[in-house]
Structures are given as C-alpha cells and as structure tokens.
Amino acid sequence: MYRINFLFIFIISFLSFSLTHSQWVQTPNLVTGGNMNGITSAFIEVNGKILVGGESTFGPFLCATTNSGTSWVTSFNGIGAPVLSIAASGNRLLASSATTMYASTDTGRTWTNSSSGLASFTGAYAIVSFGNTVFAGTTAGTYMSTNNGQQWTQRDASTWYWTLGIFGSTLFGATGNFGKMFSSTDDGMTWNSVSIGVTDYNVSQIIVAGGNIYCATSWAGIRMSSDGGTNWSKITPDSLNNIYTVRVNGSDILAGSDNGRVWVSNNSGQSWTNISADIPSGNVIKGFVYSGNYALVAVRQNRVWRRPLSEITSVSEIKSSLPTKFSLEQNFPNPFNPTTNIGFQISEYGFVSLKVFDVLGKEVSTLVNENLSAGKFSVDWNTENIPSGMYFYKLTTNNFSLTKKMLLAK
Numbered sequence: 578m579y580r581i582n583f584l585f586i587f588i589i590s591f592l593s594f595s596l597t598h599s600q601w602v603q604t605p606n607l608v609t610g611g612n613m614n615g616i617t618s619a620f621i622e623v624n625g626k627i628l629v630g631g632e633s634t635f636g637p638f639l640c641a642t643t644n645s646g647t648s649w650v651t652s653f654n655g656i657g658a659p660v661l662s663i664a665a666s667g668n669r670l671l672a673s674s675a676t677t678m679y680a681s682t683d684t685g686r687t688w689t690n691s692s693s694g695l696a697s698f699t700g701a702y703a704i705v706s707f708g709n710t711v712f713a714g715t716t717a718g719t720y721m722s723t724n725n726g727q728q729w730t731q732r733d734a735s736t737w738y739w740t741l742g743i744f745g746s747t748l749f750g751a752t753g754n755f756g757k758m759f760s761s762t763d764d765g766m767t768w769n770s771v772s773i774g775v776t777d778y779n780v781s782q783i784i785v786a787g788g789n790i791y792c793a794t795s796w797a798g799i800r801m802s803s804d805g806g807t808n809w810s811k812i813t814p815d816s817l818n819n820i821y822t823v824r825v826n827g828s829d830i831l832a833g834s835d836n837g838r839v840w841v842s843n844n845s846g847q848s849w850t851n852i853s854a855d856i857p858s859g860n861v862i863k864g865f866v867y868s869g870n871y872a873l874v875a876v877r878q879n880r881v882w883r884r885p886l887s888e889i890t891s892v893s894e895i896k897s898s899l900p901t902k903f904s905l906e907q908n909f910p911n912p913f914n915p916t917t918n919i920g921f922q923i924s925e926y927g928f929v930s931l932k933v934f935d936v937l938g939k940e941v942s943t944l945v946n947e948n949l950s951a952g953k954f955s956v957d958w959n960t961e962n963i964p965s966g967m968y969f970y971k972l973t974t975n976n977f978s979l980t981k982k983m984l985l986a987k
Contacts (some may be wrong), residue, residue: 592912601839601855601874601882601915604646605645606735608633618702619663620864620875626928627868628652628685629659629771629875630672639672641685646883647870651826655679665926665948666706671679673713694729695720703750705741706948708928708975712748712765719765724729732765742783744790744805751780753977758792760806771853773800773809786825788943793820799832799846812846824865827944828955829890831863831872839874839887850887855960856882903977908958910969915960919944921972922953933958941968960985973975 579657607616607629619630619639619950627646630639637659639651658674664673670681678701680691696717703714711722718734736760738750748761750768758780759773764873771832778797783790790802799820813820816842824831829844833851837858840849856876863875871883872890923929931945941963944956958970965987971980 581641582689583682601852601884603879604642604873604881604883605649607624607631607640607649607880608635608638615663615877616875616881617659618651618863619660620866621663621665621670622866622868623665623670623684624954625868626684629881630663630668632659637674639685642868645871646873646881654686655681656707661700661702664704664705664711665705666722667709668926669727671704671706671711671713671723671726673715675700675705678713678726678729691726692729694731695726696731696930702739703741705743708756712741712743714741714750717763721764733761733768736768740780740890742785742790744785746803749785749790749792749806751783756780762799763852767808771806773797773802774811775800781821782823784823784825786947787827788946789825790827791823791830792950793823795819795835799823799830801846812842813840813849816847821862822864824867824946826867826890827843828959831865831874831889833865833874835861837876837879839864843890846887852884874909898969903972903974903979905970905972905981907981908983912986913960914965914985914987916957917960917983918955918957918986919970920953920955923952923974923977926950927974927975929955930971932971932973934969934971936967944970 614632616631621628626641626643626786628641639653639660639744640649642649660672663672670685672679673832677690677730678692681688698717700713701713705712709725713720713725719732720729721732721975722729733975739753740751748765750759751752758773759768760771761768775797779795782793782794790806792800796818798811798818800809801812802809819834820832821835822833828845832840837860838853839858841852857879860879861877866873870886872886873881873883875881902924904922908919928948929945932940933942935941965985967984969980969982
C-alpha cells in the first residue's frame with residue numbers, strides 16, 4: 578500500500594508541475610542511429626506539414642511531420658545531398674542542395690531536378706518567393722524565376738547573397754560572413770548599399786512581415802524598418818545583440834541566437850522575455866515554425882523542440898483540420914475596448930494580408946502580411962493608442978478579398 582500511495586503522490590505532483598510550468602519539449606529523433614552534424618536553414622511549414630533538413634553521421638536527411646513533431650518520417654526521395662534551404666512557391670516546394678535545385682509538387686514526398694537555367698553553383702542558402710516569382714542567392718550570383726522555379730535566369734553574377742527578403746517591388750539581400758544589407762529595385766540586376774544605422778553588424782536573416790522589414794544581426798540585435806528600408810530602428814536591448822533568426826506574427830516576435838537562447842516579445846519589440854528554459858545552450862537556433870497549436874524551434878544539433886503556441890504568442894492556429902474555403906469572421910467582442918479578436922481561414926498556401934482602415938480609408942494597422950499555409954487563424958488587435966470610432970478590417974489573398982467593419986468604443 579505504501580508503494581502505491583507513493584506512486585500516486587508522485588504522479589499527482591508531476592502532473593501538477595507539468596500543468597503549472599511552461600516548457601519546451603524535445604520531439605523524437607529525426608534520424609535513426611548516428612549523431613546529427615546539424616540542422617540547416619531548411620525548416621518550413623506548408624499546408625500542415627513541417628519539413629526539416631540537415632546532415633548526420635550517417636549522411637543527409639530531410640524529414641517531415643504532419644502532427645506538429647509528435648513523429649517524423651523520411652522525406653528525401655530524389656535528393657542525394659544535404660538540403661541547404663527550402664521555400665514554397667505556388668504549388669511547388671523548392672529545395673537546394675550543394676549542387677542542384679530540386680522541386681516537389683507533393684509537399685516533399687518526391688523531388689525532381691529543377692535547375693534549368695542555373696549555372697554551375699555550390700548551393701543556394703537563400704530562396705525567397707512572392708507570388709510566382711522566386712529569387713535564389715547562389716555562389717554563381719542571384720537568379721530569378723517567374724514560374725515558381727521551373728526556369729531560372731541570372732540577374733547578378735558577382736555577389737552571393739546568403740539571405741533574401743522581398744518588400745513590394747524591392748529585393749533585399751545580405752552577403753555571407755560579415756555581410757551587410759543591400760537592396761535592388763530591378764529584380765536583382767543591380768544593388769545599392771542599405772544603411773541600417775550601425776556600421777559593425779552581420780545580417781543573419783531578413784524577414785518581411787506586417788508591413789515591416791526585420792533583419793536579425795550579430796552585434797546589432799534586430800533592426801526594423803517601417804518605411805520600406807529607408808530608416809531603421811533597433812527593437813532589442815543591448816543584451817540581445819547576437820540574433821540569428823526571427824519569426825514575426827502581428828505584434829509577436831520570436832528571436833533566436835547562436836547560444837541556444839530564445840526570446841519573445843508580445844508588443845512589437847518594446848519588451849522581451851527569455852523563454853529558453855529546457856533548451857540546451859551552446860547551439861544555434863536555426864528557425865521557428867507554427868504548426869497546429871504549437872510553436873516549433875529547430876536547434877542545430879539538438880533536434881526540434883516544441884511548445885504550446887498559446888503560451889508565447891497572441892496569433893494562434895485554432896483548428897488543425899484544413900478548411901476548404903476562405904472566410905473572414907466578425908470580430909469579437911464588437912463593440913470592443915481595447916482589444917478584439919479577428920478570426921479567418923484560408924484554404925491554400927499563399928500570401929495573406931489583414932489590415933485595418935479608418936472611415937477615411939487610411940491604413941491604421943497591419944495585422945498579417947506574410948505567406949501562410951492553409952488553416953484557421955485568429956489575431957488580436959490592441960487599440961491602446963487608437964481613438965474611438967468605426968474601423969474596417971480587410972482580408973486579402975491571391976484569390977479572395979473581404980472587408981468587415983467594427984466599432985471601437987472607449
């Protein structure tokens with residue numbers, strides 16, 4: 578009886594601890610046997626499936642999960658080398674190894690060569706898409722495709738951009754070691770230097786979200802521009818200078834460094850919280866994705882970790898099954914003060930914009946402005962510094978647009 582009671586007390590204590598203490602949980606091994614040499618920047622979520630690539634002591638791997646990391650399966654058919662980067666364009670996935678560009682039309686189950694027009698190169702660490710247009714930063718320069726990567730043309734043969742981002746008609750890029758920011762308004766043919774307000778920095782990643790441009794840097798933290806790249810401001814304190822990767826959703830920002838640390842801001846960078854507990858230090862954070870009710874983080878030599886999305890962000894996918902149509906829900910509550918929630922669903926991967934306008938048609942806030950996979954989503958709008966009145970919120974995708982009104986009553 579004593580042993581049974583002890584076990585019962587232990588179970589109750591463990592459950593109590595688990596329910597009251599937030600934590601990251603390591604997902605199962607990506608590879609069977611051997612050790613991981615490292616996860617690369619190939620980490621993406623498309624239509625409910627997450628893919629992650631890298632190399633182990635037994636060779637390269639590309640794994641997939643459809644249950645938010647509960648289990649992983651191999652998704653490497655047709656690729657014979659480590660995947661350096663991966664991106665979605667239209668109904669195709671594009672993945673670069675050290676020598677070849679590959680494409681998949683079945684969300685990564687099988688891959689075929691998609692290097693037509695690419696010169697001999699040793700890999701594309703950067704692939705970025707907007708609509709049907711794709712840019713790739715390779716060792717042979719910048720390449721562009723206007724048909725989702727089926728055919729490529731060279732734009733700039735002199736510079737290897739390790740990270741790329743698109744804002745409107747402007748392409749932003751940063752070079753490799755000690756890389757600085759550059760911009761192009763002619764699809765990568767010519768480039769101009771961009772000043773981000775500091776001289777000593779190294780750009781690790783460029784992200785475009787919510788009408789803003791973010792660059793994660795070593796030595797200079799996260800720099801943000803809200804005017805298309807003309808002016809930049811630092812949105813991290815001096816203690817968060819060494820940032821490797823960023824994920825932005827509305828006012829929520831996740832930031833990862835090269836020492837295994839993860840931070841979150843729920844107010845567009847005004848304040849930050851260290852949420853690294855349980856993640857081993859000393860490893861590079863390679864990227865973040867959202868899947869179902871979880872946020873997942875790829876840690877270079879420590880697999881993939883996950884945590885309930887509701888614990889760290891105000892934007893959450895609230896249903897795992899894929900919808901069959903686009904819709905925009907009425908905000909709730911309405912009237913409201915000071916915060917309201919807007920729900921929407923999209924039926925296919927693509928670019929999604931959710932913006933708020935006043936009665937004169939002036940844009941007041943951008944809540945979503947990025948590529949999203951099919952799913953059902955919700956986002957909060959905080960109006961702490963916005964006056965009372967009637968406002969309109971508009972959801973726009975490639976094939977859908979709808980506007981609804983709401984009342985802010987203070």
